[in-house]
Amino acid sequence: xxxxxxxxxxxxxxxxxxxxxxxxxxxxxxxxxxxxxxxxxxxxxxxxxxxxxxxxxxxxxxxxxxxxxxxxxxxxxxxxxxxxxxxxxxxxxxxxxxxxxxxxxxxxxxxxxxxxxxxxxxxxxxxxxxxxxxxxxxxxxxxxxxxxxxxxxxxxxxxxxxxxxx
Numbered sequence: 001x002x003x004x005x006x007x008x009x010x011x012x013x014x015x016x017x018x019x020x021x022x023x024x025x026x027x028x029x030x031x032x033x034x035x036x037x038x039x040x041x042x043x044x045x046x047x048x049x050x051x052x053x054x055x056x057x058x059x060x061x062x063x064x065x066x067x068x069x070x071x072x073x074x075x076x077x078x079x080x081x082x083x084x085x086x087x088x089x090x091x092x093x094x095x096x097x098x099x100x101x102x103x104x105x106x107x108x109x110x111x112x113x114x115x116x117x118x119x120x121x122x123x124x125x126x127x128x129x130x131x132x133x134x135x136x137x138x139x140x141x142x143x144x145x146x147x148x149x150x151x152x153x154x155x156x157x158x159x160x161x162x163x164x165x166x
Contacts, residue, residue, distance in 0.1 A: 046135045062155065075143055076160050077157050078156045084102065085148070086100050087132060092122030116134055
């Protein structure tokens with residue numbers, strides 16, 4: 001199994017290859033775009049969250065993560081991340097972006113592990129299958145899912161002591 005940093009690097013390389021292929025085939029059709037580097041010190045929500053799932057709307061991820069109070073006490077926090085705040089469709093490729101808005105041109109989205117997959121429109125075709133690993137840019141901020149400057153609203157918060165788990 002790849003480490004989170006190796007998976008992120010592989011994802012970035014895959015995205016770069018796809019972008020290069022699109023530019024080669026449709027260079028005249030593509031507007032100039034600015035790609036910003038993802039630098040988020042809280043990376044990788046999957047390491048601190050015990051479960052997450054894409055809701056039936058295809059755009060909201062509910063996740064349960066931990067907010068550590070001290071060595072023996074935590075909050076179990078459930079939050080709802082609206083992916084339209086942080087995922088966009090760039091010419092048939094899902095990409096991290098703030099604001100996002102992928103839901104305007106993507107459908108039939110699923111989540112397998114941390115990978116979001118959707119059918120997204122392109123300028124040349126009606127829809128293509130595309131995927132994006134959310135673990136590369138969605139973070140866990142004190143138990144709440146977060147992407148860029150958008151922090152998911154809390155659904156529930158429950159105090160848990162180590163003695164409760166023993």
